[in-house]
Amino acid sequence: MTDHPAFRKVHDGIASREQMFQLFDRHRDTPGIDPLSGTPYAGEWFEITASTYHFMLGLLPPLFMRTGMFGMSEYKAGYVTSVFFAIRIRTRERWFHGFCDLSDKRSPDAMRAAIIAHETGAADSMTREEKLEAIWNATHPDFKGIAGNVDPDAWPAEHQGKRTILVNAGAQGTVLKLLENLSDKEIDELLSVSLPLRNSRRGGDDADRS
Structure with missing residues (x-):
């Protein structure tokens, strides 16, 4: 690289x-x-x-x-x-x-x-919203998307249209999560490679x- x-x-x-x-x-x-x-x-x-x-x-x-x-x-x-x-x-x-x-x-x-x-x-003084925005903007399009765009049945109606992102879930492997539902630990890990x-x-x- x-x-x-x-x-x-x-x-x-x-x-x-x-x-x-x-x-x-x-x-x-x-x-x-x-x-x-x-x-x-x-x-x-x-x-x-x-x-x-x-x-x-x-x-x-x-x-x-x-x-x-x-x-x-x-x-x-x-x-x-x-x-x-x-x-x-x-x-x-x-x-x-x-x-x-x-x-x-x-x-x-x-x-x-x-x-x-x-x-x-x-990052240590950014709000949670700013951190999520920074992560979203720095994430490659292949690793983020919009809930329901590909498979509407995969997401409840209340989550469709929200932003999603792939994260490393350890033993579970890579999983797709709503951006807004990232844990503090996941946010810190993603910021460490994004910023x-x-x-x-x-x-x-x-x-x-x-």
Whole structure:
């Protein structure tokens, strides 16, 4: 599996549109690296304004688009492209830009989860709802689904339409559970593999801020 740089915040506060474009080229003159590879940018993220988010959405046809997220069709370099996020954190809508390496198809969801973890003080201070949302967004589509979509008879009527996720149940093997019914232990285990460790990022955060 390819190793990707840790997700890291590179700008304090909310970047203006001008600051955003400056951050897009922040490695242009950095000695000893090849900015054309895209690697120096991969994993970097920062907060933007709502107007900038919508401006970029209308600039080019998106490479992909889904609720609260879209990717730019113009790559930065290699497989690295800009992904823009609209995320509700602590009941407030906020907007972010990140560089994702799409050679890892889970990168946008993993970055979204990392942003939530960083902006809420990491997993130890996240609410249960935020933890479940982070787990859902970082889980590969093959391991999650909607109750009743495939086999309506497999779920009671009151659970149909709810989100489901595969979990390791030990001796029982892998089982399908409602996301909302995950135990605290299961949540902790899934977060440990879904979210980058914040402590490993702190040095990089401080060093990379502009």
